[in-house]
Amino acid sequence: MMNRWIFGIFAFLVTFADASLASERSACADEPAPDVVSEPAPPRPAAARVAVGAGALTMPEYPGAAHTRILPLPFIDAHVGPLYLSTLKGIGLELGEGILYGGTSVYVDIGRNESSDPARLAGRGDIGLAADPRVYLGLRHALGTMALAHVETSLHRHLGGSDAFLADASAGVSLSLGRRQWTLDGSASTTWMDARYARTFFDVQGSGLRDVTISVFASYAINERWSVGALARVGVLVGDAGSSPVVATRLQPSTVTFLRYDFR
Template identity: 25%
Template sequence: MMSKCYVRAGVVASVALVAGETSAQETNDWDVVVGGGAFFGPEYLGSKEYGFAPGIIASVQKGPYFVKFNGLTATANVLPFESFYAGPLIGYGTGRKDVKDKVVDKLPDVDAELWVGGVVGGGYAGLLLQRDSLGANLEIAHDVMGDSGTTATFSVGYEINATERLAFGVDLSTTFVDGAYANAYYSVTSAGSAASGLNRYDSDAGFRDVTLDVSSRFAVNEHWGVGGMVGGSVLLGSMADSPIVKDRGEATSGHGSLFLWYKF
């Protein structure tokens, strides 16, 4: 099963695509980058069971306009600005089913999700050094296919280019979820309690987690590049207090990825 954590890893891995952004904006030519890798993380946020999953990253850009594919999520910019972007978001979520934990597996499945929403963000280059940048990003998405509600993720990231080929970055993010999402993933209904033996529990809307990621990328040559990321997440509030997490899982989890990309 591929969890939403893997999608998150794919999003962070998209730092590799930064390698192609500058030239596209400066020359106004088409810039295409494709890549993929292996992502490691928990089956779902709060699980103590881990696994690997493949992932794809890609970007098509002309000037400030772009379409990016990060894991199972696609975003686009429709604004003609270099330091500010906004556009649509669409993504696929696998929900929660057929998990390794036999107790949690007895709970009702969380159906697959079709996330539709928008993204807005901006950045500033040369903040402290000549080759560094600071950016912020807000993604809001609603599940139009299932019962997973609405999420809003805010992130802020800092990147420094140690050399023309080597860069390091750090990203801090948090996600707010509504009551529908909290119920789908972290509540235990009376029927679920009877089936699993877990205590009945009602989870509330709130900030789901805080996540910190550290990444690095290296351009091997004009076309090929490699990168990696490691990070951790901490569940918060009623999500962390859910018996799905307290009795069967862990509130703190780690994740990571290794990826390779090619720039046309």
């Protein structure tokens, strides 16, 4: 099911990218030659920025699992004005280019299969795929010319699956190095879960913190169009989630690696 969702999004992006780029070329072809006595042309809509590629995702079989799954991952990063479609962020809209920014997005939660760990999950049933819409708000502040500090908080709700509410908070720093060939980002985050999520995924009562996570992202620009990147996360389940009977290990690592090509 995860593979079908990923490749469905990838197919949508290819159509989206072709249409956006064709529209951009058509606009340029139809534009009349400049006239020194004519009025200034009205501003054109924001151009599409599209990058596609391929990569791989590693993640625990379910929250608390000791086993890891490896999945192919088409890489997508498309923007038209405030709208975006991204492998890492989902489908959404973001407003604000200064210190304050905010937006909304929809991602997906893949749920859990009882067969992932029959010994621990027997009798607890499957948890289905869920849409994961969220709203978020953040602050960012430049630290000189090469660094940017950021903090962000979000609230999201699973539509399907656990039908639960979760809230996230994170803080980190981004760096641009080597004439912008390297982009680095490090952050720390935590997730709060409501009682419904705790009961559905961990078979425990009450709400509280689910985990504390450290994330590191690195991207290297090979040239103007090609780049490679990796995202590594290490989370630790805490509180009632960490002591749940379905948890085989509190340590929850995941990675995303990719090769991308920018149409620009």
